[in-house]
Amino acid sequence: MQTSLSIAEKLRISGLRPTRQRVALAKLLFSEGDRHICAESLHADALAQKVPVSLATVYNTLNQFKFAGLLREVAIEGDRSYYDTNTSNHFHFYNEDEGRLTDIAPGDLVISGLPKVPAGKTIDRIDVIVRLKKIL
Amino acid sequence: MQTSLSIAEKLRISGLRPTRQRVALAKLLFSEGDRHICAESLHADALAQKVPVSLATVYNTLNQFKFAGLLREVAIEGDRSYYDTNTSNHFHFYNEDEGRLTDIAPGDLVISGLPKVPAGKTIDRIDVIVRLKKIL
DNA sequence: TTACATGCAAACTGTTTGCAAATAT
DNA sequence: ATATTTGCAAACAGTTTGCATGTAA
Numbered sequence: 001m002q003t004s005l006s007i008a009e010k011l012r013i014s015g016l017r018p019t020r021q022r023v024a025l026a027k028l029l030f031s032e033g034d035r036h037i038c039a040e041s042l043h044a045d046a047l048a049q050k051v052p053v054s055l056a057t058v059y060n061t062l063n064q065f066k067f068a069g070l071l072r073e074v075a076i077e078g079d080r081s082y083y084d085t086n087t088s089n090h091f092h093f094y095n096e097d098e099g100r101l102t103d104i105a106p107g108d109l110v111i112s113g114l115p116k117v118p119a120g121k122t123i124d125r126i127d128v129i130v131r132l133k134k135i136l
Numbered sequence: 137m138q139t140s141l142s143i144a145e146k147l148r149i150s151g152l153r154p155t156r157q158r159v160a161l162a163k164l165l166f167s168e169g170d171r172h173i174c175a176e177s178l179h180a181d182a183l184a185q186k187v188p189v190s191l192a193t194v195y196n197t198l199n200q201f202k203f204a205g206l207l208r209e210v211a212i213e214g215d216r217s218y219y220d221t222n223t224s225n226h227f228h229f230y231n232e233d234e235g236r237l238t239d240i241a242p243g244d245l246v247i248s249g250l251p252k253v254p255a256g257k258t259i260d261r262i263d264v265i266v267r268l269k270k271i272l
Numbered sequence: 273t274t275a276c277a278t279g280c281a282a283a284c285t286g287t288t289t290g291c292a293a294a295t296a297t
Numbered sequence: 298a299t300a301t302t303t304g305c306a307a308a309c310a311g312t313t314t315g316c317a318t319g320t321a322a
Binding site: 017018019020038039040056059060063079080081 | 285286287288289295296297
């Protein structure tokens with residue numbers, strides 16, 4: 001049985017000092033199920049919870065968390081970066097009308113017939129985005 | 137048997153006046169097989185071919201072509217927009233080390249088990265990106 | 273002739289960075 | 298005590314836009 005680590009410990013293990021801001025952001029991100037957020041929305045969340053953090057620190061923290069493997073970035077469109085707290089292999093719905101990202105349950109969508117990869121390369125990961133629009 | 141349209145005609149049908157710039161850009165884009173480009177690289181191409189076009193017009197033209205269904209945008213990462221001249225349903229390799237996009241041959245990768253789509257929504261399209269990295 | 277397209281520069285958006293002040297170890 | 302982190306504002310990259318000029322119909 002595996003003891004779950006405190007947030008501070010998780011950060012320390014990733015080589016990140018558990019500062020007030022990082023711990024608060026990590027709590028917001030990892031406390032309640034999977035989340036799909038962008039920098040602005042996380043910043044707004046933090047301020048709403050009376051956690052004063054600058055937007056620059058939110059950006060830096062998201063990058064550090066991504067680099068540490070605590071978050072995964074999801075490319076949706078050019079203008080905003082989204083991050084997913086679920087770093088395991090899974091795919092996404094993107095609701096184009098509302099700009100919202102949701103998970104596809106693992107197994108609900110399966111990829112088969114992997115193409116031959118060019119010599120000297122490996123697959124880093126496979127991103128699948130099922131883009132949804134309103135029926136008119 | 138289907139007569140292939142001149143570039144000017146294709147543009148006119150899409151509701152776009154075949155101006156010097158648009159025709160030149162369309163030629164660069166559609167004359168020789170499928171291409172994956174971004175605004176800067178198309179602009180550079182145009183200048184190299186002695187076609188003076190402003191970068192703003194390249195951006196505007198790419199958007200118009202996309203809107204007209206002549207191009208498809210491919211979301212790769214936050215910082216740059218890529219466009220694909222192949223608008224049919226197909227998937228992509230993304231070479232993370234070189235920042236290059238290539239097609240996966242149709243049939244080489246297959247998706248199965250489409251998940252139930254939320255009520256009132258349809259699938260607009262499915263994007264698949266197989267991200268490649270160098271073997272270390 | 274008239275509506276639309278272009279080019280330039282300025283505006284804008286999301287993101288990163290430099291540096292002094294604050295904080296973790 | 299020392300190295301790291303924060304916050305702010307300024308810098309930055311990619312993209313869009315306003316407006317005077319040029320061009321297609």
